Amino acid sequence: xxxxxxxxxxxxxxxxxxxxxxxxxxxxxxxxxxxxxxxxxxxxxxxxxxxxxxxxxxxxxxxxxxxxxxxxxxxxxxxxxxxxxxxxxxxxxxxxxxxxxxxxxxxxxxxxxxxxxxxxxxxxxxxxxxxxxxxxxxxxxxxxxxxxxxxxxxxxxxxxxxxxxxxxxxxxxxxxxxxxxxxxxxxxxxxxxxxxxxxxxxxxxxxxxxxxxxxxxxxxxxxxxxxxxxxxxxxxxxxxxxxxxxxxxxxxxxxxxxxxxxxxxxxxxxxxxxxxxxxxxxxxxxxxxxxxxxxxxxxxxxxxxxxxxxxxxxxxxxxxxxxxxxxxxxxxxxxxxxxxxxxxxxxxxxxxxxxxxxxxxxxxxxxxxxxxxxxxxxxxxxxxxxxx
Amino acid sequence: xxxxxxxxxxxxxxxxxxxxxxxxxxxxxxxxxxxxxxxxxxxxxxxxxxxxxxxxxxxxxxxxxxxxxxxxxxxxxxxxxxxxxxxxxxxxxxxxxxxxxxxxxxxxxxxxxxxxxxxxxxxxxxxxxxxxxxxxxxxxxxxxxxxxxxxxxxxxxxxxxxxxxxxxxxxxxxxxxxxxxxxxxxxxxxxxxxxxxxxxxxxxxxxxxxxxxxxxxxxxxxxxxxxxxxxxxxxxxxxxxxxxxxxxxxxxxxxxxxxxxxxxxxxxxxxxxxxxxxxxxxxxxxxxxxxxxxxxxxxxxxxxxxxxxxxxxxxxxxxxxxxxxxxxxxxxxxxxxxxxxxxxxxxxxxxxxxxxxxxxxxxxxxxxxxxxxxxxxxxxxxxxxxxx
Numbered sequence: 167x168x169x170x171x172x173x174x175x176x177x178x179x180x181x182x183x184x185x186x187x188x189x190x191x192x193x194x195x196x197x198x199x200x201x202x203x204x205x206x207x208x209x210x211x212x213x214x215x216x217x218x219x220x221x222x223x224x225x226x227x228x229x230x231x232x233x234x235x236x237x238x239x240x241x242x243x244x245x246x247x248x249x250x251x252x253x254x255x256x257x258x259x260x261x262x263x264x265x266x267x268x269x270x271x272x273x274x275x276x277x278x279x280x281x282x283x284x285x286x287x288x289x290x291x292x293x294x295x296x297x298x299x300x301x302x303x304x305x306x307x308x309x310x311x312x313x314x315x316x317x318x319x320x321x322x323x324x325x326x327x328x329x330x331x332x333x334x335x336x337x338x339x340x341x342x343x344x345x346x347x348x349x350x351x352x353x354x355x356x357x358x359x360x361x362x363x364x365x366x367x368x369x370x371x372x373x374x375x376x377x378x379x380x381x382x383x384x385x386x387x388x389x390x391x392x393x394x395x396x397x398x399x400x401x402x403x404x405x406x407x408x409x410x411x412x413x414x415x416x417x418x419x420x421x422x423x424x425x426x427x428x429x430x431x432x433x434x435x436x437x438x439x440x441x442x443x444x445x446x447x448x449x450x451x452x453x454x455x456x457x458x459x460x461x462x463x464x465x466x467x468x469x470x471x472x473x474x475x476x477x478x479x480x481x482x483x484x485x486x487x488x489x490x491x492x493x494x495x496x497x498x499x500x501x502x503x504x505x506x507x508x509x510x511x512x513x514x515x516x517x518x519x520x521x522x523x524x525x526x527x528x529x530x531x532x533x534x535x536x537x538x539x540x541x542x543x544x545x546x547x548x549x550x551x552x553x554x
Numbered sequence: 555x556x557x558x559x560x561x562x563x564x565x566x567x568x569x570x571x572x573x574x575x576x577x578x579x580x581x582x583x584x585x586x587x588x589x590x591x592x593x594x595x596x597x598x599x600x601x602x603x604x605x606x607x608x609x610x611x612x613x614x615x616x617x618x619x620x621x622x623x624x625x626x627x628x629x630x631x632x633x634x635x636x637x638x639x640x641x642x643x644x645x646x647x648x649x650x651x652x653x654x655x656x657x658x659x660x661x662x663x664x665x666x667x668x669x670x671x672x673x674x675x676x677x678x679x680x681x682x683x684x685x686x687x688x689x690x691x692x693x694x695x696x697x698x699x700x701x702x703x704x705x706x707x708x709x710x711x712x713x714x715x716x717x718x719x720x721x722x723x724x725x726x727x728x729x730x731x732x733x734x735x736x737x738x739x740x741x742x743x744x745x746x747x748x749x750x751x752x753x754x755x756x757x758x759x760x761x762x763x764x765x766x767x768x769x770x771x772x773x774x775x776x777x778x779x780x781x782x783x784x785x786x787x788x789x790x791x792x793x794x795x796x797x798x799x800x801x802x803x804x805x806x807x808x809x810x811x812x813x814x815x816x817x818x819x820x821x822x823x824x825x826x827x828x829x830x831x832x833x834x835x836x837x838x839x840x841x842x843x844x845x846x847x848x849x850x851x852x853x854x855x856x857x858x859x860x861x862x863x864x865x866x867x868x869x870x871x872x873x874x875x876x877x878x879x880x881x882x883x884x885x886x887x888x889x890x891x892x893x894x895x896x897x898x899x900x901x902x903x904x905x906x907x908x909x910x911x912x913x914x915x916x917x918x919x920x921x922x923x924x925x926x927x928x929x930x931x932x933x934x935x936x937x938x939x940x941x942x
Contacts, residue, residue, distance in 0.1 A: 186690050217615075220608040220635075220685055224693065227605075227637035227686035230798045230931040234805075240817065242796040244643040244932070245635045247608075249615035255632040259647055266654040297608055298615035302574050305612065408630040410618045417622075429628065543618040544632070 168437055170261040170403040171394035172550070174202025174387035175515040177508075180351045180500030182281045183381040187219060187228065188235035191277035194383035194505070195236055198275065202387040203398060206236060209387075210269040212243035213260050215253025215276030216504040221294045222284040238273070247504075249298035250453065251539030252276055253384070254507030254546035258408050260388040270393050275385030276504035283381065291379055295503075298540040300414040312376060312454065314415060314541045316368035319456030321421040323370065326471030328459065330370050334361035335478040336455040337374050337497055343484060344494025346525040351380045351500030361455075375455040380500030384509035401518045405438025405549035407431060413543045422471075426545035427464035427536060435466070438549035440532065442466035445549075447488060447517060447527040449510035450536040452495040461536050462490055465547070484525060492517065492525050510535035511548065518552040556825050558649040558791040559782035560938070562590025562775035563903040565896075568739040568888030570669045571769040575607060575616065576623035579665035582771035582893070583624055586663065590775040590785060594624060597775075598657040600631035601648050603641025603664030604892040609682045610672040626661070635892075637686035638841065639927030640664055641772070642895030642934035646796050648776045658781050663773030664892035671769065679767055683891075686928040691802040700764060700842065702803060702929045704756035707844030709809045711758065714859030716847065718758050722749035723866040724843040725762050725885055731872060732882025734913035739768045739888030749843075763843040768888030772897035789906045793826025793937035795819060801931045810859075814933035815852035815924060823854070826937040828920065830854035833937075835876060835905060835915040837898035838924040840883040849924050850878055853935070877915050880905060898923035899936065906940040 176197030183190050191214075199205060212233050219225040229243040246256040253276030260272040280291055296310045304314075322328050338358055344350035356374060364373035394400035409429035412418050419425055435441055442465060450465070452458035459473035467488060468476050476482055482490035493499045493513040496506060514533040516522050527533075535548040564585030571578050579602075587593060600621050607613040617631040634644040641664030648660040668679055684698045692702075710716050726746055732738035744762060752761035782788035797817035800806050807813055823829055830853060838853070840846035847861035855876060856864050864870055870878035881887045881901040884894060902921040904910050915921075923936040 188690075218608070220606070221612070221614070223689060224609070224681065224685045225689040226609070226635060227928040227931065229636065230801050230928060231688055233798060234800045234802075234931075239798060239800040240813075241798065242646075243798050247614060247633045247635050248617065258630075259650075262647075262650055262654060262656060266650060268650060293612065297612045300619055301611060301613040302576075410621060410627060410629065410631050412622045412627040413618050414622075425628075540615040540618060543615065543622075 167439055168261060168403050168406055169391045170264050171389055171391045171400040172386045172403060172511060172515050173389055173394050173397040173400045174198045175512040176201055177349060177384035177512045178382050179349045180380045180382035180502055184283050187225060187277055188232055191232045191275060191383045192235055195273060195275055195385040198385035198387050204271060204387060206238050208271050209238055209241060209273045210271050211241055211263060212238050212273045213256035214245045215256040215507060216245055217247055217249050217252045217278060218294050218503055221297060222279055222286060248544045249539035250503050250506055251537045251544040251546050252504040252507065254537040257508060257511065258406055258546055261403055261406055264388055264390045270389060272388045273385060274388055275383060275508050277383035278502040278504040279381045280379040280502060281381050303414040312368035312371055315454040315457050316371050318421055319370055322456060325422050328474040330362060331358060332474035332478040333370065333375055333455040334358045336452065336458045337361050339477060339483045340452060340491050340495040340497040343492050343525055344498025347494045347499055350494040350498050351378055352498045371454055377453050377496035377501040380502045382500060382502035382505045384505045384512050386508050386511050399519055400553060401515045402551045402553060403548060404551050405434040407433030407437065407547045409545055411543050413541055415541050424460050424464050424542040426542060427461065427538060430545040430547040431465050434547040434549050440549065444532050445534050446530050446532050447492060448490050448534040448536060449493060449513050450490055451538040452491060452497050453501060465534060465536055489527050492527050507537040510537055514550045518550055555827055556649060556791055556793055557779045558652050559777055559779045559788040560774045560791060560899060560903050561777055561782050561785040561788045562586045563900040564589055565737060565772035565900045566770050567737045568768045568770035568890055572671050575613060575665055575667065576620055579620045579663060579771045580623055583661060583663055583773040586773035586775050592659060592775060594626050596659050597626055597629060597661045599629055599651060599660045600626050601644035601660060601662045602633045603644040603895060604633055604666060605635055605637050605640045606666060606682050606891055609685060610667055610674060636932045637927035638891050638894055639925045639932040639934050640892040640895065642925040645896060645899065646794055646934055649791055649794055652776055652778045658777060660776045661773060662776055663771065663896050665771035666890040666892040667769045668767040668890060669769050688802040700756040700759055703842040703845050704759050706809055707758055710844060713810050716862040718750060719746060720862035720866040721758065721763055721843040722746045724840065724846045725749050727865060727871045728840060728879050728883040728885040731880050731913055732886025735882045735887055738882040738886050739766055740886045759842055765841050765884035765889040768890045770888060770890035770893045772893045772900050774896050774899050787907055788941060789903045790939045790941060791936060792939050793822040795821030795825065795935045797933055799931050801929055803929050812848050812852050812930040814930060815849060815926060818933040818935040819853050822935040822937050828937065832920050833922050834918050834920050835880060836878050836922040836924060837881060837901050838878055839926040840879060840885045841889060853922060853924055872913060880913050880915050895925040898925055902938045906938055
């Protein structure tokens, strides 16, 4: 069982930010440190998730740059890049570091620019995202990420009878949740017709089946659970699973489910000593509506093939049996790639503290974060629990 | 004290490779696995160092791509990017993972293309390397890495009387060592006049004071030292230090030494329970001749200001008091960025096993690897020891 805690959490609004990367990240990291009640001298290591700033801004080796801006120079710091799962793999290593006693306090976070500050058009930015696809087998045939998840979802539809209307219900739900999240990129509600009438991007995905390009940053402060005892409002990390899957997708073992997430979920539940029925809510990687369907199935909330009808039936909506993406998810909250993983953990922390206001999940004692990278090739699943 | 071991090591020749990144990496990883006597099913995690392939080849999320090519899909894998120290921070986390009992066998390595395969000119590639400089403060003023280390070296010359001839002796020595290394990018010897008469790149550095752009890959197989007992020829990792320094360099605490490496060396020696006098040889990050001078001073082999005369006096040459860069170093062996850190560990492993042939360091019982990233902002120092 993992024995770590989050003692502080912070994030920026997701949307459009024209500040520099160190400024953007500071707007999440300093609130996280303040929330924990620690200062830069208390931080013993810093792990940073960032996916694409080499490509968008000719900016690499970003960890020490962020550290120096925050007054954290000197301590060990490094950048993790695992596409959309970048800050989750950073978090996994922070948990290992506090559990092994290597460090007492680790700052973990992510930041990304994908909009105006990059100076890139949507096609250019789509190519940047596409860098996570297989360089030799997928990129040359134009396999962008909408196409990738569209292929998986088409198979899901063919095998299980999943419909476009059911997929749309995922987007409608997440926009509803996002309308209650002041930090969401999209704060407006939409309906099924809005989704189905929006332009087709990659069949079966319409524009409103897809998450946006966002800028943003997020951060959490991690300690061992024992060390956390002296802090005000810690939330415990009780399980982590991390697994990968074959790329390119052409040779994956299955195309209607995400094996990396299935394996990672099994590992995370075993680590936490729980099963899917114990989970009260989840933040999942809904880069596309079809991805949320496969996420709730990978997490064992529903049998494979039943994830879409669950959304359509309202089971994953706030007030439903097990709310999914109460933050609005990537779909409505936004998706600043490297910031997404720790942003899920910020939402879990606040929900488990009972601090989520209008979108608070009732009885939130056990939450799960499901973060994926690339062509469903990386998955990190984290189980967090409120302190009794 | 760190209790890990390297049970297998492999690397490609450094130079020009037109193979794809997965092919290139496999040419190091498979020999490393063979050397250890393990197969893909034995490997429990894979940590990959790669610095620039996003920028050179629109290729990110590279860890699962390498893993799938090697038949390692499924297990946790991730990419570390810390500029020229990328595979060393990956290695540090592998050591943590085997020490904490999280994994028994971890494959760690790095690979990089910086030459023909990128399709980039030298100025274009210089800009790619420059992405590791501070985005807001250094890149806009044209602060490339030759310029960066030239500034530090100029201060060293002004303060300590270090001369261009002494700097040249570092290059001459490393080419001599490289002439005995069949995997070196440059296998020819040079003399002081060759260096001083080569074109000026960034005063005081001539072309032959600078390491080349290289392609290449390297890998090591890491276990706990206890687990290593059942393998044929393990070499122990007894200390690791990792530290960072302020970027941009304009606000560093000193400009004639590298604080990140000084701090990391102190930590590594304390971890290993040794002092600099116990070290028989070292592989250091000689991206420029001046960088090797500051490296041997940071490692405590010489007082600050005395590193250059030590090279000129032959103390760091094979046969001298404490050989430095018996492989040829970045200068002659080559510098495929993400592969450089673990390549140093491959050299240490072979030297400590007594397998280095013509360039074997006599009495090599304790070796140190010194790997830096960016504008002297990241440093990882590793102490390795032969088994009695």
